Amino acid sequence: MELRDGLVGVVTGASSGIGAALARELAAGGMRVVLGARRRARLEDVVTSIRESGGVADCVETDMRVEAQVERLIATAIDRHGRLDALVNNAAVGYLRPVADGRSEEWRSTFETNVLGTLVACRAALRHMLPRARGDIVNVTSASAHEAWPYLAAYAASKAAIYTLSRALRAEVAGLGVRVMTIEVHNAATEFGANFDPALLPVATRRWVELGLLNPTAGLIMPEDVARAIVFQLSQPERASVHDLEIRAREN
Ligand SMILES: NC(=O)c1ccc[n+]([C@@H]2O[C@H](COP(=O)([O-])OP(=O)(O)OC[C@H]3O[C@@H](n4cnc5c(N)ncnc54)[C@H](OP(=O)(O)O)[C@@H]3O)[C@@H](O)[C@H]2O)c1
Numbered sequence: 172m173e174l175r176d177g178l179v180g181v182v183t184g185a186s187s188g189i190g191a192a193l194a195r196e197l198a199a200g201g202m203r204v205v206l207g208a209r210r211r212a213r214l215e216d217v218v219t220s221i222r223e224s225g226g227v228a229d230c231v232e233t234d235m236r237v238e239a240q241v242e243r244l245i246a247t248a249i250d251r252h253g254r255l256d257a258l259v260n261n262a263a264v265g266y267l268r269p270v271a272d273g274r275s276e277e278w279r280s281t282f283e284t285n286v287l288g289t290l291v292a293c294r295a296a297l298r299h300m301l302p303r304a305r306g307d308i309v310n311v312t313s314a315s316a317h318e319a320w321p322y323l324a325a326y327a328a329s330k331a332a333i334y335t336l337s338r339a340l341r342a343e344v345a346g347l348g349v350r351v352m353t354i355e356v357h358n359a360a361t362e363f364g365a366n367f368d369p370a371l372l373p374v375a376t377r378r379w380v381e382l383g384l385l386n387p388t389a390g391l392i393m394p395e396d397v398a399r400a401i402v403f404q405l406s407q408p409e410r411a412s413v414h415d416l417e418i419r420a421r422e423n
Pocket of ligand 1: 183184186187189190207208211213233234236261262263284312355357359360362363364394
C-alpha cells in the first residue's frame with residue numbers, strides 16, 4: 172500500500188530505533204517528515220540520511236517533558252509545510268526496577284514523557300487537524316500494557332494509559348475526520364533497554380520467560396518491521412482505520 176501524495180508528518184522519538192526507521196520509511200514513501208527527540212546529533216544523522224535518499228526531512232530538538240518544546244515541534248511542521256497530516260507518538264522511556272525499589276524521578280520521567288508528552292502532542296496536532304477535518308494520530312504502545320511484566324510496572328502503566336487515552340480520543344474525534352490508531356510492540360531490537368539495570372536484567376528476563384511473556388528462542392523484530400506496519404496503518408483509505416495493531420516476533 173502507498174501513502175497518499177504530499178503528506179506531512181511528525182515523528183517523536185526519531186533519533187533512534189523505531190522512530191528513526193519510521194521517519195526513513197515515511198520519507199521513502201514521499202511524506203515530508205519533521206523529527207523530534209532530545210539527541211540533536213542523532214536526529215541530524217537521520218535527517219541527513221533521508222535527504223541523501225531524496226526525501227524531505229527536518230528536525231527539532233524536543234524534550235517531550237517540556238510542553239513548549241512539543242508545541243514547537245508540531246508548529247514547525249505546520250509553519251514549514253502548511254499542513255500536518257500525521258503524528259506518530261513514538262517517544263518513550265522505561266526503567267527496569269521493582270516497585271519496592273522505585274525511584275520517583277524515573278516514574279515522573281516515564282509518565283511525563285510517555286503519557287503527558289503524548290497528550291500535549293495530540294492537543295497541538297488536533298488544533299490543526301480538527302478544523303480541516305482530517306489527520307492521523309498513531310500512538311505506540313507495548314505488550315506490557317495488558318500483560319503482567321514484572322519490573323516494568325511504571326512503564327507498563329504508562330503504555331496502558333496511552334492505549335486507553337487513544338481509545339477515548341478516537342471516540343472524540345473519529346466523527347470529526349481524525350483517525351486515532353495504536354500499534355502495540357512486543358520485543359524489538361532497539362536501544363530501548365540500554366538504560367536497564369544490568370544486574371536486574373538477567374533476573375527479569377528469567378522471570379519473563381517463566382511467566383510465558385518471552386520465548387527465549389524467538390528472534391527479535393527489527394525497527395523497520397514496526398515502521399512498515401505503521402506505514403500500513405497510515406496508508407489505509409480515509410474510510411478505514413486499523414485501530415489497534417499488534418506486532419511481535421513470529422514465535423512470540
Ligand atoms: N523495543 C522494544 O522492544 C519495544 C517494545 C514495546 C514498545 N516499544 C515502544 O517503541 C517506541 C520506540 O522505542 P524504541 O524501541 O525504538 O527505543 P529507543 O531506540 O530507545 O527509542 C526511544 C526514542 O524516544 C526518545 N525519547 C526518550 N525520551 C524522550 C524525551 N523525554 N523527549 C523526547 N524524546 C524522547 C529517544 O530519543 P532521545 O533520547 O534522543 O530523546 C528515542 O528516539 C517506544 O514508544 C517504546 O515504548 C518498544
